[in-house]
Amino acid sequence: MYSKLAFRNVKKSYRDYSIYFITLMFSVALFYVFNSFEQQSTILKMNEMQGSMVKLLVNVMNVMSVIVAAVFGFLILYANNFLIKRRKKELGLYTLLGMPKRKISTILILETMYIGFFSLLAGLVFGFIASQGTAVLTGKMMAADMNYGFVFSLEATLKTIAIFLGVFLVVVLFNRILLEKYELIELLRADRINEENFVKRAWMSVVIFIVGAGLLVYAYNWALQPMQLFMQLLPIIALGSFATFLIFKSFSGFLLKFMQTSKKNYYKGLNVFVWRQVSAKINSTYKMMSVISIMLLFGMGTLITGFNLNSVMSEQIAGMISNDITVRYSYPIDSNTIGPNLINLKDSRIKNAETMTYYSSVNMRFDDVFEKYIDQSDANSFMFGITDVGFVSVDSINKARAMQKLDKITIDQNQFAVIAPIQQLGPETVSPSNVFKDDDSYAFANQNLSYKKIQDIEKTKFDNNGNDDVLIIVNENTLQNIKNTNDELTSAVTIHMISTQSSKDDKEFARELKEVIEPHYNSNVEGEDMFDYMYFVTSSQELIESSMAMGLLLTYLSFYLGVVFLVTSFVILALQQLSEANDNQKRYQILAKLGVEDRMIDRSIFMQNAIYFFIPLIVALLHTYIGVSAVNVNLKLISLSASSIMPALITLGFVLIVYAIYFIITYQGSKAIIKNKMTK
Structure with missing residues (x-):
């Protein structure tokens, strides 16, 4: 009798329960979709990096699901409280007719079971369907190939059922507590109580x-x-x-x-x-x-x-x-085993390639070179100053610009220009213009050179990993003089900028290039400063x-x-x-x-x-x-x-x-x- 009465109440009050039902269904579906990523990823053909990112996503979602479960539990309790409030007078009539509160509680439990069962079932079905779309979207976002097939996660299903059964149990206990708290007069006069x-x-x-x-x-x-x-x-x-x-x-x-x-x-x-x-x-x-x-x-x-x-x-x-593949490696200037020609740039897969080399020291920073021009109290100048510095010829920079179809730049023997790594990330934060003034003369490396501002210098890119150093661009003759007179320049950095015939196999090609370079470093790095022996091979496809x-x-x-x-x-x-x-x-x-x-x-x-x-x-x-x-x-x-x-x-x-x-x-x-x- 009570089950029929509960079912009749749900059927009669379907408009009231529709909000509750939709809330439950949406909560179940969303919870299932975002907890089934591990299973969704099985239809994707992913590389190691993509697989690790999906694994990280799954772990993060598992942690976040605890918060989400608590929020949804609060939401369901609140929606349930709304229904109880609307039915106070009805519950009061049951009490007035002599029905014990435990029987009224039984009716509410049965109603919760009906609503919970149908909403859980509908939510899971909707979640199953939505997860198919999410799996496809994941593949598109990661540019991964797909083996199309139906995605079903038993673990996510059981987890969703367990979480929401727990919520429904709390709802049942909550209703029982509320029912015991209400007096008959309060239930019957619920619609007459004004706010104070x-x-x-x-x-x-x-x-x-x-x-x-x-x-x-x-x-x-x-x-x-x-x-x-x-x-x-x-x-x-x-x-x-x-x-x-x-x-x-x-x-x-x-x-x-x-x-x-x-x-x-x-x-x-x-x-x-x-x-x-x-x-x-x-x-x-x-x-x-x-x-x-x-x-x-x-x-x-x-x-x-x-x-x-x-x-x-x-x-x-x-x-x-900057290019399809960049190969960057550093080595001591006086090295007998490592130089700027470690790899073969005549490979048939290479469409075009250029090489640039600049010179630096792990012990030299920008403010060591321009000590008297750095304002330590200014945040921009200070950040600019603590960056490592390197010296590069204008010919090397023009090779990089040619790869990007940029115009050549000219630097006279008595001039210098600056390219800062931070420019590629946010020129308004730190810029050479914070430090230097056009045509002003600056003394460094036993020379007096004037600063030349180049409008589009920040467009010059030569390393897929980004440039870590502030590079001082000088004339070829000036660079040679600096190398001859500055004993602190101990390291060379060579960068090969490679444009390939087809980007389809760039990752594999990059791996092969890395295997060519690696033996030279394994045999030289022991007992040396590791910063003098570093190499990176990066394809744009990987990035x-x-x-x-x-x-x-x-x-x-x-x-x-x-x-x-x-x-x-x-x-x-x-x-x-x-x-x-x-x-x-x-x-x-x-x-x-x-x-x-x-x-x-x-x-x-x-x-x-x-x-x-x-x-x-x-x-x-x-x-x-x-x-x-x-x-x-x-x-x-x-x-x-x-x-x-x-x-x-x-x-x-x-x-x-x-x-x-x-x-x-x-x-x-x-x-x-x-x-x-x-x-x-």
């Missing part, structure tokens, strides 16, 4: 608001200081959250008093009713609104930062690639694959966490407003009997939903702007700050569109609940 304003006086609301705003400004300023966000993340979040809590706590009294300052607008239409309803509701839900704002911050901040990093790293990889693999990790991780936080916020907001609509049914019924037009009632419902939806959003957008800015301040220190705001704007635009859709659906749902009661 906790903050009694307007001046107290204003004081709390000012204190909250002050703490929030302090937290913002703290976060925007370099390194503070990474070193003091938890204290900053805690302070910002507490400040947000105070601001929302003050809103109920502060907002109402503020609107009452304009009598004309306050008494227009149903504004009196709307603002008092909103004020009372914010008073009882300010804690939840604070949580929603913080969750929106985490959701939007995670998505924007993840996609920004993905975009920046892709740009940097594209900016680093692109590495970028794609890292992009996969950042994209999926940010999407997983971002979507979870955003959807949780959206659903909570929707449930809050649907619950509010249910509470307001009788109030709107009275307004209709008093002759208020449907148009005014619709506008009142719209305003209540809009105010409740967009106040947390406005606060969250402010949080997100500061949060993303603070992240960029720190990423700029390692040259990973976003160079364009377009990824952030696109991500934010997508989030706002989905947010607007949730708002419209919630508004229509609220209107349907209220109008349904008014027509009865």
